[in-house]
Amino acid sequence: MTLETTDPGARPYNWRRITRHPALMEYRRLAFLVAAVNLAVFTVGLYGGHWLTGDGFALGPIADMALINLSLGILIRQQRVVNALFWLATRIPVSWPLWIRWSAGKVFHFGGLHSGGTVAGTVWFGFLLYAMVANRLNGAALPSDLTLGLSAAMIALMTLMVISAIGPIRARFHNAFEKIHRFAGWTVLALFWAQTLSLTRDAGGDLLQTPAFWMLCLITLSIASPWLTLKRVDVDIVKPSNHAVLVRFDYGDTPFPGSSNAISRTPFGEYHSFANIPAPDQSGYRLAISRAGDWTGRFIDNPPEKVWVKGITTSGVARIEVLFKKVVYVGTGSGIGPILPHLLAGEVPNRLIWSTRSPRATYGDALVDEIEAHTENPLIWDTDARGKPNLSALALQAVRDSGAEAVIVISNQKLTRRVVHDMETLGIPAYGAIWDS
Numbered sequence: 001m002t003l004e005t006t007d008p009g010a011r012p013y014n015w016r017r018i019t020r021h022p023a024l025m026e027y028r029r030l031a032f033l034v035a036a037v038n039l040a041v042f043t044v045g046l047y048g049g050h051w052l053t054g055d056g057f058a059l060g061p062i063a064d065m066a067l068i069n070l071s072l073g074i075l076i077r078q079q080r081v082v083n084a085l086f087w088l089a090t091r092i093p094v095s096w097p098l099w100i101r102w103s104a105g106k107v108f109h110f111g112g113l114h115s116g117g118t119v120a121g122t123v124w125f126g127f128l129l130y131a132m133v134a135n136r137l138n139g140a141a142l143p144s145d146l147t148l149g150l151s152a153a154m155i156a157l158m159t160l161m162v163i164s165a166i167g168p169i170r171a172r173f174h175n176a177f178e179k180i181h182r183f184a185g186w187t188v189l190a191l192f193w194a195q196t197l198s199l200t201r202d203a204g205g206d207l208l209q210t211p212a213f214w215m216l217c218l219i220t221l222s223i224a225s226p227w228l229t230l231k232r233v234d235v236d237i238v239k240p241s242n243h244a245v246l247v248r249f250d251y252g253d254t255p256f257p258g259s260s261n262a263i264s265r266t267p268f269g270e271y272h273s274f275a276n277i278p279a280p281d282q283s284g285y286r287l288a289i290s291r292a293g294d295w296t297g298r299f300i301d302n303p304p305e306k307v308w309v310k311g312i313t314t315s316g317v318a319r320i321e322v323l324f325k326k327v328v329y330v331g332t333g334s335g336i337g338p339i340l341p342h343l344l345a346g347e348v349p350n351r352l353i354w355s356t357r358s359p360r361a362t363y364g365d366a367l368v369d370e371i372e373a374h375t376e377n378p379l380i381w382d383t384d385a386r387g388k389p390n391l392s393a394l395a396l397q398a399v400r401d402s403g404a405e406a407v408i409v410i411s412n413q414k415l416t417r418r419v420v421h422d423m424e425t426l427g428i429p430a431y432g433a434i435w436d437s
Contacts, residue, residue, distance in 0.1 A: 020424035022417045027434050030112025031119075034069070038120045041065065056138050057131035063199070063212070066124035071215050073117030076110055078222040079314045085110055086315035090322050098405060102429040105320040105406065111436035115165070122158040129155055142202045150195040157184045157191070178270060189223060192216060226311035230267060237303040240364030243291050243357075244334060245300050249309075250284030257341035258319030263287075263307045270295055271310055275318075275338030275410075280345060288337030288363070317408065317431055321348045324405040324429070328398045330391055330419055332356060335410035336363070336371065343374040351402045352378040353394050358385075376402075391415060392422035399428055406430065 018024070042065075045051050050061055075081055089107035092100065129151045132143050143151075161184050164170060170177045193216060200207045207213050233251040240246070255261065255276040262271040272295060277286040291297050318338050321327050326349040329339045333356050342350065352375045359380055360368050372378055379398070381389050395407050409419045409432035416432035423430035 016425045020421060022421060026106040026109035027112040027436060030109060031116035034113060034116025034120055056135040056140055059131055062128045062131055066121050066128055067212055067215055069117045069124055070121035071219060073114050073121055074219050075222055076113045079312050083315050086319050090320060092323060094325050101323040105323050105429060105431055108317045109434060119162055122162055125155055125158060144198060144202050147195060147198040147202055150191050150198060154188055154191045157188050160184060175270060229312060230308060230310050232306050232308050235307055241362045243362050245289050245303060247287040247289060248284060254278055254283050255285055255313040257345045258316055259313045260316045261313055262310045265304055265307060267308050275316060277337055277341045288334045290334035317433055318342055320431060326402060326404040328395055328404045328407045330395050330407060330409045332411040332415060338410045350375055351398045351404060353398060355381040355383055355389055357383050392419050395419060395423060
């Protein structure tokens with residue numbers, strides 16, 4: 001069965017195959033918007049003479065643009081800001097038109113502002129360094145050699161961070177990407193403070209009266225805050241198979257459905273975020289971790305007794321379910337983890353399609369029984385017995401049968417993008433992770 005055979009009326013909506021293509025998803029649109037705004041500001045400033053003074057380049061306005069963009073890129077990823085964005089988006093009632101709720105549900109694409117802001121900030125810092133060097137070559141005494149050196153070091157590290165974040169590079173060298181972003185990012189922050197102090201001294205100004213000082217205070221607090229809540233906690237691990245484990249926490253935190261927490265075996269090691277599985281009327285929560293790489297493989301083969309938890313509980317993609325009257329969940333493998341808390345909470349009527357290898361042998365009878373008891377007519381597809389299904393066709397049929405308004409997909413990148421694109425091509429709101437971190 002193919003998607004086309006289940007929907008003979010799809011052809012009139014073929015224009016959506018372009019407008020809803022993953023290459024044009026909201027994440028990239030936001031990044032493009034940031035780039036367009038910055039280009040417009042640069043062009044207006046160029047023709048208006050804002051970047052020049054009688055003695056050369058005006059360093060202040062250029063530095064302000066660099067700071068604005070970098071602040072946007074950092075603060076938009078702060079966990080409390082993320083939770084606030086989700087809270088705001090999910091205030092929209094289900095009585096509002098579907099197209100408004102469809103758009104509000106894309107709130108998790110805010111990462112486009114992160115990538116757009118950090119790249120634009122890096123470009124502005126590059127322009128600032130060029131302006132500094134040009135002023136010195138034209139005979140200006142300032143900025144000082146120290147300021148120039150600090151600025152050059154910042155640009156080098158920021159460029160390295162941007163390059164490591166390019167999709168194919170990040171995917172292939174993800175561990176290196178994480179280390180570069182953490183340690184190079186901390187170094188850039190320290191250099192930023194030093195540069196600001198040096199620039200203020202060059203100008204003979206008062207640091208406390210500069211906007212950069214207060215913005216740097218905010219950025220520093222934003223970056224430090226997840227580490228201020230770092231804690232080492234006990235875990236109880238159930239291992240139903242060599243492919244997956246269920247991890248239970250009970251250290252005084254009971255998160256909300258649609259949230260995640262980042263865990264690691266060492267305090268400054270490799271952190272991975274997993275969807276929380278809280279249960280009504282129970283304290284604590286669970287995580288479902290399946291074998292998907294070196295880190296998860298080591299976790300399953302040698303389960304720890306304690307792990308480190310960083311930051312606060314943070315909203316994730318499935319949190320937007322409350323924008324719709326009924327949803328269809330499509331999950332594969334351990335993708336059931338982010339879905340299960342919504343089945344247990346029962347806040348929004350739903351239908352479930354779960355495709356996985358030998359579900360009972362892999363995840364245990366208890367988990368499968370729990371799933372079957374908390375959703376209407378779940379379709380649990382055993383890929384060992386039946387092969388891989390056409391998830392788009394199954395999702396479309398479930399939407400038609402149940403009257404659901406939206407589809408939420410929790411799977412690997414390729415399948416997620418395929419199902420989301422297929423659904424939205426047919427005018428059905430669909431959501432799935434965008435792998436922007």
